[in-house]
Amino acid sequence: MVPSKFAYHKPTTLKEAIDLLSTHGDDSKILSGGHSLVPVLKLRLNDPEHIIDVSGVASMGGIKDNEKSITIGANSTHAEIANNAALKEHAPMIAIAASMIGDIQVRNFGTIGGSIAHADPAADWPAVLLAADANVVISGANGNRTVDIDQFFKGLFMTAVGEEEIITAISIPKSAFNKNSTYVKFAQPASRFALVGCAVAVANADGYVTEARVAFNGVSATPFRDGNVEKSLKGSVLNGDAIATATASVADGVSIMSDHFAAENYRKHMAGVYARKALSALA
Amino acid sequence: MSYIGSSVKRVEDKRFITGQGRYTDDIVLPQMTYACMVRSPHAHAEIVSVDIAHAEKMDGVVKIFTGKDTDAAGIGGVPCGWQVDFKNGDTMKEPPHPLLVSDKARHVGDAIAMVIADTYAQAKDAAEMVTVEYNVLPAVTNSKVARADGAPQVHADVPNNLAFDWELGNPRAEVDAAIAGAHHVTTLEFINQRVICNAIEPRSAIGHFDTAYDKYTLYTSTQNPHLIRLLLCAFVLGLPEHKVRVVGPDVGGGFGSKIFHYTEEALVVWGSNQIKRPIKWTAERSESFVTDAAGRDHITTAKMAFDKDGNILALSADTLANMGAYLSTFAPAVPTWLHGTLLQGLYTTPLINVSIDAVFTNTTAVDAYRGAGRPEATYLLERLMDTAALEMGRDPAELRLQNFIEPFDGVEEEGYVTQVALQYDSGNYGPVLKRGLEMVGYEQFRADQKAAEGTGKLLGIGFSTYIEACGIAPSAVVGALGARAGLFESAQVQVHPTGKVSVFSGSHSHGQGHETSFAQVVADKMGIPMEDVEIIHGDSDAVAFGMGTYGSRSLAVGGSAIVKSIEKVLEKGAKIAAHLLEASVDDLDYAEGKWTVRGTDKSVGFGDVSLTAYVPHNYPEGLEPGLDFSSFYDPANFTYPFGCHICIVEIDKETGVVKVKRFIAVDDVGNVINPMIVDGQIHGGLAQGIGQAFCEGAVYDESGQLVNGTYMDYVMPRADDLPSFEIDRTVTPCPHNPLGVKGAGEAGTIGSTPAVVNAVMDALKGYGIHDVEMPVTSQKVWNIIHG
Numbered sequence A: 001m002v003p004s005k006f007a008y009h010k011p012t013t014l015k016e017a018i019d020l021l022s023t024h025g026d027d028s029k030i031l032s033g034g035h036s037l038v039p040v041l042k043l044r045l046n047d048p049e050h051i052i053d054v055s056g057v058a059s060m061g062g063i064k065d066n067e068k069s070i071t072i073g074a075n076s077t078h079a080e081i082a083n084n085a086a087l088k089e090h091a092p093m094i095a096i097a098a099s100m101i102g103d104i105q106v107r108n109f110g111t112i113g114g115s116i117a118h119a120d121p122a123a124d125w126p127a128v129l130l131a132a133d134a135n136v137v138i139s140g141a142n143g144n145r146t147v148d149i150d151q152f153f154k155g156l157f158m159t160a161v162g163e164e165e166i167i168t169a170i171s172i173p174k175s176a177f178n179k180n181s182t183y184v185k186f187a188q189p190a191s192r193f194a195l196v197g198c199a200v201a202v203a204n205a206d207g208y209v210t211e212a213r214v215a216f217n218g219v220s221a222t223p224f225r226d227g228n229v230e231k232s233l234k235g236s237v238l239n240g241d242a243i244a245t246a247t248a249s250v251a252d253g254v255s256i257m258s259d260h261f262a263a264e265n266y267r268k269h270m271a272g273v274y275a276r277k278a279l280s281a282l283a
Numbered sequence B: 001m002s003y004i005g006s007s008v009k010r011v012e013d014k015r016f017i018t019g020q021g022r023y024t025d026d027i028v029l030p031q032m033t034y035a036c037m038v039r040s041p042h043a044h045a046e047i048v049s050v051d052i053a054h055a056e057k058m059d060g061v062v063k064i065f066t067g068k069d070t071d072a073a074g075i076g077g078v079p080c081g082w083q084v085d086f087k088n089g090d091t092m093k094e095p096p097h098p099l100l101v102s103d104k105a106r107h108v109g110d111a112i113a114m115v116i117a118d119t120y121a122q123a124k125d126a127a128e129m130v131t132v133e134y135n136v137l138p139a140v141t142n143s144k145v146a147r148a149d150g151a152p153q154v155h156a157d158v159p160n161n162l163a164f165d166w167e168l169g170n171p172r173a174e175v176d177a178a179i180a181g182a183h184h185v186t187t188l189e190f191i192n193q194r195v196i197c198n199a200i201e202p203r204s205a206i207g208h209f210d211t212a213y214d215k216y217t218l219y220t221s222t223q224n225p226h227l228i229r230l231l232l233c234a235f236v237l238g239l240p241e242h243k244v245r246v247v248g249p250d251v252g253g254g255f256g257s258k259i260f261h262y263t264e265e266a267l268v269v270w271g272s273n274q275i276k277r278p279i280k281w282t283a284e285r286s287e288s289f290v291t292d293a294a295g296r297d298h299i300t301t302a303k304m305a306f307d308k309d310g311n312i313l314a315l316s317a318d319t320l321a322n323m324g325a326y327l328s329t330f331a332p333a334v335p336t337w338l339h340g341t342l343l344q345g346l347y348t349t350p351l352i353n354v355s356i357d358a359v360f361t362n363t364t365a366v367d368a369y370r371g372a373g374r375p376e377a378t379y380l381l382e383r384l385m386d387t388a389a390l391e392m393g394r395d396p397a398e399l400r401l402q403n404f405i406e407p408f409d410g411v412e413e414e415g416y417v418t419q420v421a422l423q424y425d426s427g428n429y430g431p432v433l434k435r436g437l438e439m440v441g442y443e444q445f446r447a448d449q450k451a452a453e454g455t456g457k458l459l460g461i462g463f464s465t466y467i468e469a470c471g472i473a474p475s476a477v478v479g480a481l482g483a484r485a486g487l488f489e490s491a492q493v494q495v496h497p498t499g500k501v502s503v504f505s506g507s508h509s510h511g512q513g514h515e516t517s518f519a520q521v522v523a524d525k526m527g528i529p530m531e532d533v534e535i536i537h538g539d540s541d542a543v544a545f546g547m548g549t550y551g552s553r554s555l556a557v558g559g560s561a562i563v564k565s566i567e568k569v570l571e572k573g574a575k576i577a578a579h580l581l582e583a584s585v586d587d588l589d590y591a592e593g594k595w596t597v598r599g600t601d602k603s604v605g606f607g608d609v610s611l612t613a614y615v616p617h618n619y620p621e622g623l624e625p626g627l628d629f630s631s632f633y634d635p636a637n638f639t640y641p642f643g644c645h646i647c648i649v650e651i652d653k654e655t656g657v658v659k660v661k662r663f664i665a666v667d668d669v670g671n672v673i674n675p676m677i678v679d680g681q682i683h684g685g686l687a688q689g690i691g692q693a694f695c696e697g698a699v700y701d702e703s704g705q706l707v708n709g710t711y712m713d714y715v716m717p718r719a720d721d722l723p724s725f726e727i728d729r730t731v732t733p734c735p736h737n738p739l740g741v742k743g744a745g746e747a748g749t750i751g752s753t754p755a756v757v758n759a760v761m762d763a764l765k766g767y768g769i770h771d772v773e774m775p776v777t778s779q780k781v782w783n784i785i786h787g
Ligand SMILES: Cc1cc2nc3c(=O)[nH]c(=O)nc-3n(C[C@H](O)[C@H](O)[C@H](O)COP(=O)(O)OP(=O)(O)OC[C@H]3O[C@@H](n4cnc5c(N)ncnc54)[C@H](O)[C@@H]3O)c2cc1C
Pocket: A029, A030, A031, A032, A033, A034, A035, A036, A037, A038, A054, A074, A100, A101, A102, A103, A106, A109, A110, A111, A112, A113, A114, A115, A116, A117, A118, A122, A123, A124, A125, A161, A165, A166, A167, A168, A191, A192, A193, A194
């Protein structure tokens, strides 16, 4: 398993990285933790001529606890996120999802930026970021732009990131719903990616749900929030009955994936089971 | 001092755990080149043209060989090592298995060209630039489909893809009549799915032609270096055997898949003489998935008939055995002599007939995989037993006990003669099941199972009581059954002047711990410290012709050969000792490393005798110097380990998720040299057997592509899928080998699979189903519950 020949660049600033991207365009690929890209290269599914390793770009690292949000540098590893105190407190589902990714080696290398850029529909990040109402900071030759997570995932391995752009950070609002959140996954037995991953974040006031965000990955080629479930929960007391009613037909109208581990009907059923599991944990 | 029976830590583990193991791919020779194979991406395709013009000119490329070159060199391909004849006496169909195919690719991964370059990366780059034009043909992967008229023909001269058919046992008409007249008949149709061996070390081979000595060396990740040398020399390349050395260095697991002689081994050997440089080829994991011989792949219909009291009256079995695209080295033996012969099981079944159709398909070859035929036989019998118990409203444990063969020790009582060509060595089957029931707390379990009713969980218990034929094998017997090789073992015990001992064994360790357990035997029998013993294996230039390791044979056959040589050493040593002690040999006792004149304190140590043997100044007249003996041991019979496996599962009704809550294994492998190693073998075997039940299985699509050809999709069992195993043993010594051992390498895999599926079936007994296809995924169970 050896990749095709490539030139290796290791910029230390964002500007350098963007310049390299602009110069080499199509022929280049960004490398972060390498835990999706390196297998792709070794299987020769892709053969870029230039690899731009952004792991040395200091401004893309670190987790900042701001007043109204937490900013996760794109280079943050799954392990750093899983162990971050601010995230554990303000958005527990983020830390929980991180802790469920792969194994220790994967978590120590793989990054959140690399994962969402890769946009594997069975990855764990999409659901929690959708539920968290995250914003993705993307940088290019013309500076930074911020993309609402609802506009980020465009389909199977497709995102809003342009050819010559780099994800630099993910920002998580400190909100009531994020504070009360969790993530559960029904793992594919070989890869342990998600056959169904469900993230839920629920804000309550006076015992009633004021906002519910329920998102899935693994179920469909594009991760999604289930508006029907969210609407049904809003205004209710989050108890067994309300959960049962809200999750009676999860993922309705969504095009559902199918494989030899989980056919469409089973996946849909399990999406409901895992939505109930996640919501019950918050009830 | 007794090493035998104690859990001595494995001496080889230090190098393995500290990363100092030396595997084939670790070996680097001067001037070495690297090979990358161009493989067919199609399961079935005519090769219209192969264009190497561009690739040949690429950086670092030394040479590219295609099928035209091997054809021109007159190389016919790799042979099959076991002949099975059709029922009508015709010889099996044995189409050639070329090293590089030039006319047609018959499975995904069939090699079309070998690209050799200075580095592997260069070879790989150039391999990508070899242009092959294909005419893609319809493919067939399923043996039932392959038998049908109009199915794609894998080989033009093999009608209906039938490699051979075969039967064994009582006349079918007699068996059918007994079934027709029986009080109860249990019928099952099931699939024992194809599994991929997945040794952690991918196959690797280095061919080296040394022009100075006119001699070839093949380093290869193999379970049997001598066998590879024999096949390579005598059948593939026509090389003089004394000019070929085959070395199997440290090998990272084989599970059967490294018994066989593979095309790549012959290619690197042949190629190294063409280019006069060594060639290394190491499989990528994706190549392992499509080129390592796979296991199982049976489609079976079986019937078991009972009288009104639950006594078994007859058994019939019809199996389609998928051979893949070519006959691998021992493939024909697996569904026949290693499977059909085991259908007596532990039961007194008076009438048995088994019929096999061996079928070619557009898939990777199938051959022996841990257990080889015996797991399939056990699955067949034990699924029938639990199903029959359920259908007749009988307790599955009682039904078995009632039908068990009575105990026999093989000494006072004759070995049990089966309806299917074997004579069991010794057996006492009741105790393993009774011990299992005790360990599981059977009555309590049934109460728990009842109590779980109405909750969201279903509990189930499954049994499997198995027998296996190991210690493979008496040469004359297997010769009569079609083996094109003997199955004895060799051992040389070489005593050095200082009394240290080197033992050369024809067995080959690839994880089993021979360097430890063999040394325990030697140290004990010779009365010397284990540290004074070194076990050497795997090099055909160092070791006498041996048959390698598979079929749980190493200790039973290889260990026995060592014992024979030790006896010779001690016999000669006694003569030297007698001379030194001025006593008669008959008056000497040997214990704890010294010969003592009986009734006196006069003695001489093993070290002094060894030194005298090599410095024979004061020496018995007429006795040759030296203390060094070789032996070949050919066993009198197979050995027959047996045991009882019990599985408890819990099924979550809402999700169909099955959890193995407990797994109990009581195995009888005869005498035990190192309990820890035996436990380890059982544990690993159980994981593999349970893995087949729950996780593993090759999935092909319509076009013959392996859908789950990576670890992203092929499910291997992992530690967190499994409970802590509860294991115990009974000991029924083998009466016909000097150590009384039966072999422990395969027991775990052979017994466990049906226990798991039976447990699932027990949990699902309210749902009116007859079978659940392996691997038992949550999706399948959910379909049953909600179907
Ligand atoms: C054995 C194993 C198990 C795994 N299990 C799981 C699991 O259970 N759940 C799960 O979600 N994931 C799993 N993964 C995937 C893992 O999370 C990867 O780390 C992650 O998908 C990619 O992150 P990376 O930093 O390694 O990215 P890389 O592999 O370096 O890059 C991935 C892709 O993103 C692009 N990229 C990287 N960084 C940026 C950036 N800053 N801006 C724009 N593009 C960028 C690259 O060009 C490439 O296309 C597993 C991986 C392995 C090897």
